Amino acid sequence: MLIFLTMLTPEVKTNLILKEFGVDRYIKRPSSKKKLTNSYCLYQNGSILTLLNKSIDQLDKDHFEMLNAIVLSTKKASGEFNLISESENFDELTSLLATLQNKDVIYFSDDSKNHLNHTNIICAPSISKLIENPDLKKILWDQIKEKILKK
Numbered sequence: 523m524l525i526f527l528t529m530l531t532p533e534v535k536t537n538l539i540l541k542e543f544g545v546d547r548y549i550k551r552p553s554s555k556k557k558l559t560n561s562y563c564l565y566q567n568g569s570i571l572t573l574l575n576k577s578i579d580q581l582d583k584d585h586f587e588m589l590n591a592i593v594l595s596t597k598k599a600s601g602e603f604n605l606i607s608e609s610e611n612f613d614e615l616t617s618l619l620a621t622l623q624n625k626d627v628i629y630f631s632d633d634s635k636n637h638l639n640h641t642n643i644i645c646a647p648s649i650s651k652l653i654e655n656p657d658l659k660k661i662l663w664d665q666i667k668e669k670i671l672k673k
Contacts, residue, residue, distance in 0.1 A: 562574070562609055562610070562615050563575075563605060563607075564605070565578060567593050567601070569599075569624075570598050570625070570627075571622065571625045573628070573630070574589075574631070575630070575633065585653070588653055592646075595666065596626065596666055597671070598626065606618075612633075627644065628646055629643060629644065630646050630648055630649055630652075631645075631647075632647060632648045644665045644670075647662070
């Protein structure tokens, strides 16, 4: 046994010795639900769908309050955001939106993906931009009145 240990590298020897004492050098991490880093999230609140370029869990308090106030202003919200879908593929979510014809959608982002073909979609600036610039809130409110409240 001694001859075998002298031929091994110091790291392998250390691992073998620790294993004899019942100590694992490398511990397997428990599997947890991995969050997508660059994902698009589709949430439903009443009959309003909200498309964000990140999870609601990643929003700070001010951003969440702004989002909630905008959605509640439509008078079609029920109060709680429920995750419908999350994907790294934007086109995958837009194809899902095509199947939800009777829902109103607000897409918050600064992306140039304003080519959405959904008839009831409002392409809004990101929530950060809305907080920084009150003039953008006025434009968004006009779009909400035109596309959602007139129904």
